[in-house]
Amino acid sequence: MKVRYSINGKKKEFEIEAGEVLLDVLRRNGYFEVKGNCYMGTCGTCTVLIDGLPYTSCTMLAAKVDGSEITTIKGIGTLQNPHPLQKAFVEKGAVQCGFCTPGTILVAYALLKSNPDPTDDDIKKMLDGNLCRCTGYVQQIEAIKLAAKMLKKGDG
Amino acid sequence: MKDFKHIGTSTDKIDALSLATGQSMFVDDISFPNMLHIKFLYSPHAHAIIENIDTTLAEKYPGVEMVLTYKNTSRIIHTTAGQGWPEPSPYDTYMFNRKMRYIGDRVAAVAAETEEIAQEALKLIKVQYKVLPAILDMEDAIKDGAPIIHDEPEIKGAYDPQRNLAAHILVKVGDVEKGFAESDVVAEDTFEVPYAQHCPIEPHVAITYLDEYGRIVIRTSTQVPFHVRRIVAQVLDIPVQKIRVIKPRIGGGFGVKQEIILEDVCAYITMKTGKPTRALYTREEEFISSRTRHQMKVNVKIGAKKDGTFNAVRMYVLSNTGAYGTHALTVASNAGSKTLPLYNKAPNVEYIADVVYTNLPVAGAYRGYGATQGYACLEQVVDEVAHKLELTPLEIRKKNHIKSGETSPIFRALGEGREGVTQYMQSCALDELIEKGAKEIGWFEKHGKRTRNGSKVRGIGMSIHMQGSAIPLVDMGAATLKMNEDASFNLMYGGTDLGTGLDTIAAQIVAETLGIKPEQVIVYAADTDLTPFDVGAYASSGTFISGGAVLRAAMKIREQIFEVVREMFGEQDERDFALEDGKVTSKKTGKSVTLSEIAYQTLYVKNQHQIAATGSMVSPYSPPPFAAHFVEIEVDEETGIVTPIKYVAAVDCGTPLNPELVRGQIIGALVNGLSYALSEEYKLTDSGRMFGSNFMEYRIPSTRDIPEIVPIIVSTYEPTGPYGAKSVAEININGPIPAIGNALYDALGVRVHKVPYIPERVLEIIRSKK
Numbered sequence: 062m063k064v065r066y067s068i069n070g071k072k073k074e075f076e077i078e079a080g081e082v083l084l085d086v087l088r089r090n091g092y093f094e095v096k097g098n099c100y101m102g103t104c105g106t107c108t109v110l111i112d113g114l115p116y117t118s119c120t121m122l123a124a125k126v127d128g129s130e131i132t133t134i135k136g137i138g139t140l141q142n143p144h145p146l147q148k149a150f151v152e153k154g155a156v157q158c159g160f161c162t163p164g165t166i167l168v169a170y171a172l173l174k175s176n177p178d179p180t181d182d183d184i185k186k187m188l189d190g191n192l193c194r195c196t197g198y199v200q201q202i203e204a205i206k207l208a209a210k211m212l213k214k215g216d217g
Numbered sequence: 218m219k220d221f222k223h224i225g226t227s228t229d230k231i232d233a234l235s236l237a238t239g240q241s242m243f244v245d246d247i248s249f250p251n252m253l254h255i256k257f258l259y260s261p262h263a264h265a266i267i268e269n270i271d272t273t274l275a276e277k278y279p280g281v282e283m284v285l286t287y288k289n290t291s292r293i294i295h296t297t298a299g300q301g302w303p304e305p306s307p308y309d310t311y312m313f314n315r316k317m318r319y320i321g322d323r324v325a326a327v328a329a330e331t332e333e334i335a336q337e338a339l340k341l342i343k344v345q346y347k348v349l350p351a352i353l354d355m356e357d358a359i360k361d362g363a364p365i366i367h368d369e370p371e372i373k374g375a376y377d378p379q380r381n382l383a384a385h386i387l388v389k390v391g392d393v394e395k396g397f398a399e400s401d402v403v404a405e406d407t408f409e410v411p412y413a414q415h416c417p418i419e420p421h422v423a424i425t426y427l428d429e430y431g432r433i434v435i436r437t438s439t440q441v442p443f444h445v446r447r448i449v450a451q452v453l454d455i456p457v458q459k460i461r462v463i464k465p466r467i468g469g470g471f472g473v474k475q476e477i478i479l480e481d482v483c484a485y486i487t488m489k490t491g492k493p494t495r496a497l498y499t500r501e502e503e504f505i506s507s508r509t510r511h512q513m514k515v516n517v518k519i520g521a522k523k524d525g526t527f528n529a530v531r532m533y534v535l536s537n538t539g540a541y542g543t544h545a546l547t548v549a550s551n552a553g554s555k556t557l558p559l560y561n562k563a564p565n566v567e568y569i570a571d572v573v574y575t576n577l578p579v580a581g582a583y584r585g586y587g588a589t590q591g592y593a594c595l596e597q598v599v600d601e602v603a604h605k606l607e608l609t610p611l612e613i614r615k616k617n618h619i620k621s622g623e624t625s626p627i628f629r630a631l632g633e634g635r636e637g638v639t640q641y642m643q644s645c646a647l648d649e650l651i652e653k654g655a656k657e658i659g660w661f662e663k664h665g666k667r668t669r670n671g672s673k674v675r676g677i678g679m680s681i682h683m684q685g686s687a688i689p690l691v692d693m694g695a696a697t698l699k700m701n702e703d704a705s706f707n708l709m710y711g712g713t714d715l716g717t718g719l720d721t722i723a724a725q726i727v728a729e730t731l732g733i734k735p736e737q738v739i740v741y742a743a744d745t746d747l748t749p750f751d752v753g754a755y756a757s758s759g760t761f762i763s764g765g766a767v768l769r770a771a772m773k774i775r776e777q778i779f780e781v782v783r784e785m786f787g788e789q790d791e792r793d794f795a796l797e798d799g800k801v802t803s804k805k806t807g808k809s810v811t812l813s814e815i816a817y818q819t820l821y822v823k824n825q826h827q828i829a830a831t832g833s834m835v836s837p838y839s840p841p842p843f844a845a846h847f848v849e850i851e852v853d854e855e856t857g858i859v860t861p862i863k864y865v866a867a868v869d870c871g872t873p874l875n876p877e878l879v880r881g882q883i884i885g886a887l888v889n890g891l892s893y894a895l896s897e898e899y900k901l902t903d904s905g906r907m908f909g910s911n912f913m914e915y916r917i918p919s920t921r922d923i924p925e926i927v928p929i930i931v932s933t934y935e936p937t938g939p940y941g942a943k944s945v946a947e948i949n950i951n952g953p954i955p956a957i958g959n960a961l962y963d964a965l966g967v968r969v970h971k972v973p974y975i976p977e978r979v980l981e982i983i984r985s986k987k
Contacts, residue, residue: 093246094239096468098420099500103912106418134239143238151233154877157885158716159236160419160468166237185920192912194416194469195716197888198920200881 064127068092069136077123083109084118087133094134096160105191108164109133115171117190134163137170145211146170146204153204157195165191169205178209222797223728224940225932227877228735230721232466232714242466244422244438249493252424253282253328253486255479256335256496258342259506260317260324263351263576263905264364267315267324267344274341275327280334282490284342285326287313290485293452294371298543298581299441299475301691301752305634307374307383307542309367312452312481317346318366318540319576320906321505328486328494351576352381353905355512355537358573366540366574375542376572383542384572386549390626393520396529396565400520404601407516408594410954410972412509412537412899415583416917419468420503425483426493428461433484436463440474440713441753442743452481453488460484464743470715471889472582473508475755476543504910508581509899511548511572512537515594519563519601525608525616527563532556532591534570539579545572547633548580551587554637555841556595558625559683560617566627576905582755584886585950588684589893593972596680596955600962610959611651611660614681621645633756638689638837644933644943646869647681650845653929654679654867658847667964672855675862676964678848680955683841686944687758690837694758694766695749698727698774699829702820704799704812705737706774711751712763713743717946718878719759723767725874726939730771731778732797733812749831757842757944760874762834768939769832777828781815784824838937842870842944846887846952848924850960857980859895859957861924866949869931872941876930879945883928886949892918894953898973 064086065074077086084097084107095118097107102120109118110132138144146166149155156162165188172179172187179187184202193201235242272284290312298306313323325342329335350364357363358381367378376385397403423437439445442462450457467474479496486494498507513536520529534552538545553568583589603613619625621642628640655661660677668675696710708727714720724738742748751763779791782801786808788794793805802809819828847865852858866887873879896916900908909915934941954972961969961979967986969979 091248093241093243096243096419098418099912101500101911101913104418104500134237138238140234140238140240143234147234147237150237151229154227154230154718154881156230156233156236157718157881158417158419158467158469159233160243160417160716162237163239185923188920190919192418192917192919194418194471194889194917195885196881197884197886197926198918198923199884199926200877202920 062124064123067130069132081123082119083121083123083126086123087118092133094163096163105168106161106164108167108191110167110171113171115168134167146208149204149208149211153200153207155196155200155204161191161193165193165201173209173212177213221729221940223725223735224874225872225876227875228721228725230718230878231724231740232720236466243419243468244424244436244465245497247424249426252493252495253490254332254335254495255326255328255483255486256332256339257323258325258339260320260322262317262346262348263320263353264349265317265346266349267317268347269345271343272325275338278334278338278341280330281327281338283328283486285313285482286324287315291454293454294373295448295452296543297476297478299444299448299477299753302447305546306544307372309372309375310541312485316369319578321578322540326482351905353576355535355573355575358575359571366576381574382571383538383574384546384549386568386570388553388568388630390630391565393529393531393565393567397518397520400528401523402602402605403518403520404598404605405518406594406598406601406968407514408597408970409514410512410590410593412512412578413893413897414504414509415471415473417469417471417473420498420500421474421479421507422497423479423483424493424495425487427487427491432459432461433487434461434463435480435484436465437480438467438474439464440470440715440755442713442745443711443750444753445477445480446745448477449481449484453485462745464713467715470754471584472586472755475582476508478507500912501910504915505578505907508543509578510583511580511590513552513590515590517594517598519598521602521606525606525613527560527617529565530557530560530563531567532595536570536572537575537577537580538572539575539577541579542574543579543581548587550631550633552591554627554631555588555684556591558627559619559681561619561623561625562617568631577901578907584889584947586947589951592680592682592951593954597958597968600959610679611655615648615651618647618681619645633688633691640839643840643937644871644935645843646931646933647843647845649931650843650867650869651681653931654845654847654865657865657927657929658849658863660847663849664963673851673853674964675849675851676960678956678958678960678963680846680952680959682844682948682951684757684944684948685839685841686761686938687836687839688756689839690835692752692756692758692762693833693835694751694763695831695833696766696770697749697829697831698770699827700774700816702813702816704733704816705739708738708740708767709748710763710767711743711748712759713754715754717759717882718875719763721878722760722764722874726764726767727771729940730768730775733799757947759946760942761938761944762836764939764942765834765836766832769834770830773830773832774828777830778815781819782810785810836937840871840935840937840943842868842948844868844948844952846956848956848960850957850964852961852964852979854983857976857983859961859974859979861891861957863925865927865929866952867929867931868945868949869933870945871933871935871938871943873930873932874940874942879930880928882945883949884926886947887952888918888923890950890953893973894957895973896975
């Protein structure tokens with residue numbers, strides 16, 4: 062069957078198999094910025110924004126989100142024009158291996174949209190589903206707080 | 218600290234923005250047309266012989282290209298441990314074999330057009346097993362009459378396969394029995410630590426293809442590209458020349474990617490079919506069929522004089538290597554060699570280890586590499602000695618720990634599979650670490666107070682640690698630098714950055730040495746065709762060995778630059794030259810020339826040549842970093858739940874070349890250790906199958922599980938390391954088990970002898986106390 066998405070603002074149409082999850086459809090079509098592995102929605106690595114809200118694409122049926130707007134990490138900032146969250150993650154040493162980083166930043170992006178001034182607890186609650194084995198999270202939390210400041214000052 | 222421009226500054230990690238913006242950098246971020254996808258069939262039995270295997274139906278399944286079993290692959294015995302040559306691990310593994318030694322052992326592989334087809338075809342393979350009695354408890358392995366796990370005649374390098382002993386170690390200094398007899402107090406205890414998995418978020422993955430000359434290219438998520446090349450060549454029985462290994466970005470490793478697991482199979486199928494292949498482990502495969510930490514039971518006995526000075530220390534380790542002996546000998550060696558020298562005041566020391574085969578998942582290298590297990594016990598028994606002598610945990614450690622200028626006979630007695638190398642400490646800030654850490658946690662106000670809030674009791678615990686920096690006279694790394702017209706430099710080196718920031722550190726070292734900016738260094742790492750040799754990222758060797766090699770290459774470039782400047786300036790003494798801010802200036806005459814001008818001249822104008830150099834680093838020194846860990850915990854006596862409230866890690870890693878990256882390594886390792894202390898453990902069924910092989914049931918920490926964490930970095934200058942640096946990646950995983958164990962004692966007055974400190978275990982001990 063065919064599905065239509067708007068991915069990072071561009072209209073796309075894909076042929077999908079029955080029962081296929083969004084993660085596989087995206088990666089098969091070259092969206093390698095969406096990482097994955099657990100296929101149970103437990104690690105958060107494969108997070109994308111669907112109509113602005115974060116979901117684990119490994120458990121999301123591709124057919125179910127037909128017609129949706131999908132944002133990957135490349136949709137919020139680029140190498141040439143990074144989002145403040147991406148800059149803050151770099152500055153605070155919050156990127157180690159970087160495999161979980163796109164998913165984590167997208168969740169943080171959704172958080173800052175709804176709560177521009179989050180406390181440590183707000184951040185911890187929101188990021189609970191995004192596992193990172195390298196950083197121990199402290200620098201990620203610092204980065205999100207820094208990004209919140211940057212966004213408020215309009216540095217983004 | 219010396220006056221540096223780029224060393225000691227938190228330069229942004231050079232690959233961080235690319236990673237944060239989702240560039241295609243990892244192994245699996247490419248795809249080839251006609252790529253074959255590989256899936257594996259695993260043994261459902263812990264111990265069995267394949268009596269018959271029929272793959273005809275699977276081979277006929279549409280889309281299947283090839284099915285591999287022991288029947289159609291070569292039988293070359295080897296070790297999957299990606300270690301230097303000759304490997305200290307036993308040769309006990311084949312690409313495929315008839316004998317199955319654990320649930321997760323490889324029966325067959327299917328290469329097909331899609332993963333789904335490969336998966337379907339696996340179901341069509343018919344296998345008849347003859348099930349054998351299995352060893353599912355490491356203490357049963359060495360009992361008389363135990364089934365023999367490695368009974369095939371080709372096995373090489375295992376200590377005593379007939380008794381399921383993969384390795385055995387016995388090291389004696391002085392006379393411990395006499396030492397105990399002459400001690401005023403003796404404390405002895407045993408602690409057991411479990412199987413645990415590394416859980417890098419990117420699993421094992423390899424992609425192979427043929428280049429235009431028919432050579433096999435292996436693009437793999439590995440810590441050891443050069444060992445991959447050597448071992449795959451060995452297993453496929455082809456020359457090293459036929460193989461190129463490329464290491465792109467790696468999504469974490471922690472030791473589990475120091476193994477050659479997928480590469481040989483992928484390369485073999487590419488060699489046979491000419492087609493690209495891809496194999497990617499699922500999370501479940503990562504748990505059951507990759508590698509784990511060695512489960513160990515550690516006994517420590519310490520005898521001390523009245524004043525607290527240690528007189529005798531004995532450590533006995535029973536280590537479970539699982540079905541294969543990868544890293545069996547060396548991890549067990551490190552359980553002693555990275556712990557016992559810390560207490561060098563004891564004249565009598567004995568270290569014994571038995572490493573046994575069982576029919577359980579395969580243990581391998583894991584951050585901390587045995588030291589984690591050794592400290593889990595040692596640092597709790599040290600507290601027990603202190604308790605008996607009515608000394609504080611701080612006092613007893615200050616009395617006994619190793620200090621600058623000192624050595625320990627253990628360094629020489631216990632190497633990694635060979636004799637060790639004597640080490641004298643040239644930098645050691647342990648006293649300062651203990652003082653600063655104690656102050657930060659509020660030790661003097663809180664220790665021994667057992668503050669209570671309803672059913673919740675608080676306690677404080679601490680422990681101290683050392684590790685090493687690379688394996689002395691074994692680990693080698695090399696780096697090549699070449700100069701460009703704009704005074705940028707290509708750095709090609711064999712080092713493997715797993716996310717630690719090694720590439721960034723390497724750029725900082727070049728920048729510092731050549732008076733340029735880190736951005737002017739273009740780093741290309743680990744491609745066996747293009748970069749010089751490096752043993753890889755393990756044994757805390759990245760900064761020390763690979764970074765040391767980079768420094769040596771940069772020093773040679775400096776010399777070549779000065780050679781040109783001598784001629785340009787007509788001055789002979791390079792001590793008159795200052796190389797900084799992209800130019801060389803004569804202090805005598807004030808003459809100045811930019812590096813760019815030098816490059817243009819040497820490439821295009823006069824006495825034309827390429828300024829380039831290769832440096833190699835191997836070291837007789839393995840300077841240990843030191844750490845003092847402090848933790849405040851809260852135990853709920855009604856539920857047994859242990860909650861860390863605050864964790865302080867004071868660390869001496871020599872010069873912190875990049876403080877922000879150092880901080881990341883400290884916090885990352887200690888959170889990894891916290892979860893090993895509090896939640897991670899394989900639950901194995903009666904048949905030896907891991908239960909709950911997913912992140913739902915095997916819990917690694919999330920943001921909500923971390924306490925307040927305070928890393929304290931104390932700078933020292935280590936003269937044998939690049940710009941005074943020692944290692945930092947591993948040491949901080951060692952603290953949480955003993956520090957929390959000691960805090961549990963402070964809170965409850967009891968010891969919990971089995972890790973992790975999960976509620977049911979802690980509750981049982983609380984109840985038995987009452």
